[in-house]
Amino acid sequence: MSGLDFHPVMLKLPFLLGGVGTTMLLAGISFALGLLLAVVLVIMRVDGCGLVKRLSVIYGTALTNTPQLSQIFALFYSLPLFGMTVSPFISVLTGMALNAAAYLAEILATGLRTVPHAYHDAALTLGMNRFQIWTRVLLPHAGRAMYPALSNHFQIMILGSSMASIFGVEDLTGRAYDIGTSSFRIVEVMSVTAGLYIILSFVLGGLLALLHHLVERRV
Amino acid sequence: MVFSVYDIALFEHAVLRTAILSLAGGLLGVAGGIALTAMRLSTVRWLPGLGLVGAAYVQIMRRIPFIVTLYGLFFLAGALGADIGAMGVAIGAIGLIASAYLSEIILGGIRTVGPEQFDSALALDLPVWARWRHVVLPQAMRAILPPAIGYLVLFIKDTALASQIGVVELSQAGVILSSRGLPATPVFIVVLSLYFALSYPLTRLSRALEKRLALS
Numbered sequence: 001m002s003g004l005d006f007h008p009v010m011l012k013l014p015f016l017l018g019g020v021g022t023t024m025l026l027a028g029i030s031f032a033l034g035l036l037l038a039v040v041l042v043i044m045r046v047d048g049c050g051l052v053k054r055l056s057v058i059y060g061t062a063l064t065n066t067p068q069l070s071q072i073f074a075l076f077y078s079l080p081l082f083g084m085t086v087s088p089f090i091s092v093l094t095g096m097a098l099n100a101a102a103y104l105a106e107i108l109a110t111g112l113r114t115v116p117h118a119y120h121d122a123a124l125t126l127g128m129n130r131f132q133i134w135t136r137v138l139l140p141h142a143g144r145a146m147y148p149a150l151s152n153h154f155q156i157m158i159l160g161s162s163m164a165s166i167f168g169v170e171d172l173t174g175r176a177y178d179i180g181t182s183s184f185r186i187v188e189v190m191s192v193t194a195g196l197y198i199i200l201s202f203v204l205g206g207l208l209a210l211l212h213h214l215v216e217r218r219v
Numbered sequence: 220m221v222f223s224v225y226d227i228a229l230f231e232h233a234v235l236r237t238a239i240l241s242l243a244g245g246l247l248g249v250a251g252g253i254a255l256t257a258m259r260l261s262t263v264r265w266l267p268g269l270g271l272v273g274a275a276y277v278q279i280m281r282r283i284p285f286i287v288t289l290y291g292l293f294f295l296a297g298a299l300g301a302d303i304g305a306m307g308v309a310i311g312a313i314g315l316i317a318s319a320y321l322s323e324i325i326l327g328g329i330r331t332v333g334p335e336q337f338d339s340a341l342a343l344d345l346p347v348w349a350r351w352r353h354v355v356l357p358q359a360m361r362a363i364l365p366p367a368i369g370y371l372v373l374f375i376k377d378t379a380l381a382s383q384i385g386v387v388e389l390s391q392a393g394v395i396l397s398s399r400g401l402p403a404t405p406v407f408i409v410v411l412s413l414y415f416a417l418s419y420p421l422t423r424l425s426r427a428l429e430k431r432l433a434l435s
Binding site: 061062064065066067068069070071073074077078081155159160161162163165166173176177180186187190191193194197198201202 | 279282283284285286287288290291294295298372375376377378379380382383389390393394397402403404406407408410411414415418419422
């Protein structure tokens with residue numbers, strides 16, 4: 001081995017750091033979309049009956065027992081067959097959102113179970129309609145219980161967004177791979193990239209904890 | 220559409236690869252997880268940094284994307300001239316990440332055993348191995364086994380990334396067949412179903428164990 005040389009990586013550090021934005025964007029948007037879909041899935045599971053409930057459970061089981069990468073591959077290769085040509089970024093984003101929805105629905109369902117049934121009955125007694133019961137009683141209460149699990153899953157999605165590099169998206173890992181293959185210093189580039197992910201994870205962890213603290217104080 | 224004999228042979232090869240990767244990586248992870256937990260619990264006086272190193276490893280490994288670990292290890296093995304093949308690298312990378320997650324689970328399980336259990340085993344003057352073998356581990360297992368098996372499903376899913384360093388496993392087989400011109404949708408339905416067939420029994424087992432071994 002001809003020794004480590006970090007010079008080429010340090011030269012390209014601004015370019016590498018630019019990838020953090022794409023990583024955050026990818027994880028952030030797919031998390032938000034996934035959460036929306038998860039809310040729908042959970043409402044189907046809680047309020048729905050028979051087939052509707054079944055569909056939501058099948059969706060969750062199917063997507064949590066298969067790899068996210070294969071799901072994105074399936075989308076990436078199948079969408080054009082249905083006449084949908086979208087950018088790699090959009091395919092990865094869609095795949096990640098669909099995958100996240102399954103896990104987030106699981107988290108939401110567990111969170112909802114922590115809300116005592118009496119709250120639901122009390123809301124009914126007050127004459128709230130279903131929409132009000134969900135937005136004013138169930139979700140706010142469950143939200144508190146599931147915040148740690150949700151922020152944990154967001155961190156998992158930051159790591160998972162690295163798969164986008166396989167499809168040619170220039171996220172942190174994608175840019176790292178570019179620099180690595182053009183400078184032949186992949187080991188050095190990957191260790192710097194790993195360091196960046198670690199820093200990102202600690203910073204985000206801190207910010208999410210701060211957000212939790214602020215929201216808790218206001219409520 | 221119908222798959223040819225060669226397509227089916229490719230699927231067979233690929234499923235086997237995915238299964239070997241998950242199993243070998245998982246076993247390596249169990250060994251590494253036990254070693255890391257031992258480090259984190261160690262009370263050896265002349266090696267005070269051991270626990271810190273173990274804890275730091277777990278904290279760091281869980282914050283690096285698996286694909287970065289995989290690329291890093293792949294090119295590191297090349298640079299060092301270690302001829303372990305793509306399979307070897309993939310198994311090693313899964314072992315590295317699995318060790319960190321399993322160590323958390325094992326340590327968590329041991330912590331569910333109350334301190335009075337340790338104390339009474341000490342009071343009975345049981346030797347070290349008997350304290351662990353007959354007192355602590357049988358109780359800790361109830362909290363370790365269900366999540367550990369659940370995590371095995373996670374490692375099966377991580378093996379899909381081994382395709383990126385040239386292992387022809389299940390997801391790579393899907394890519395190969397669709398690049399060869401087969402319609403992608405049925406190909407990937409087969410790929411995803413095969414992954415499901417590997418993962419779902421473990422998910423069920425983990426849930427069943429969780430119910431049966433529930434700490435009352």
